[in-house]
Amino acid sequence: MKKHIKIVSLILAFCCAALLCACEKNDHRKIAAEYAKRNKVTAEEIDFTCYGEFNGAHVVMLNGEYPDALSEETVGGVTFFHSQIKSFDVYKNGRFYTLREAFDGGIITRDNLISLSESYNPDTARVFYSLTVIDPDNYVIERLYDGYQAGTSVTVKTDVLLDVDMTAYLDGESLGKQTAVLENDEYHWEFYFIMPSHDATLTFELSGGMF
DSSP: OHHHHHHHHHHHHHHHHHHHHHHHHHHHHHHHHHHHHHHTSOGGGOOEEEEEEETTEEEEEEOSOOOOOOEEEEETTEEEEESSSOOOEEEETTEEEEHHHHHHTTSSOHHHHHHHHHHHSTTTOOOEEEEEEOOTTOOBOSOOOSEEETTOEEEEEEOOOTTOEEEEEETTEEEEEOEEEEETTEEEEEEEEEOOSSOEEEEEEEESTTO
16 A cells, blocks of 8 residues: 555656646746747747746846856845846746846845845855834935845935935944935935945934024
C-alpha cells in the first residue's frame, strides 16, 4: 500500500512539474513574440532573461550587446547595479512597462523590488536603513519610504510656504534651505541627501516671517 501511495505521489509531482514548465514556456513564447513585434524582428531572433515573476508580471531584460559601462537604476528607493548600460522591462497582460512604470502603477510592489535586488545583485545588494520623517504639519508632498539603501540619493519635496524659509535636517545636520523647483506649472521646494549607512531621522525648521 505504501509503495502504491509513493508511486501516485511521484506521478502527481511529475505532472505538476510538467504543467509548470509548460506554463513557463508559454510565458516565454508570449514575451518573445511581444519583444519581436517591438523590435521588428522574428521571435526566433529574440534572446532574453527572466529575472522573476511577481503578481503575474515578469521582470525581463533583452540579452545582447550593450555599451560597457557601470549603470544604476533606482526605483522605489531600491537601486539596481548593471555592468552595462541597460534596464529592466516588466511584461504583463501583453504589454511592456519600464520598472518605474510598473512600480508607480502598482503592478509590482516595493517588497518585489527588494526581492529582485537581492537576486539580481546578490553580492552588491545593500542593507536597508530606516528613515523616520518628523513632519507634523505635513509639509512633505511626495511620499518618502520608511527605509533606503545606504548611498541612495533621496529627494524631499515639500509645499511652498509664503514669507518663510525652511531648513531640513538629517540627524540634526542641516541640508540647507529649500530649492524652488517648477514642475507641471507649479512650484514646490526640494531638499537632497544621500542615505547614510545607519538609521536616520529627517526634521524641518521654519525661519523668518512670524517664526
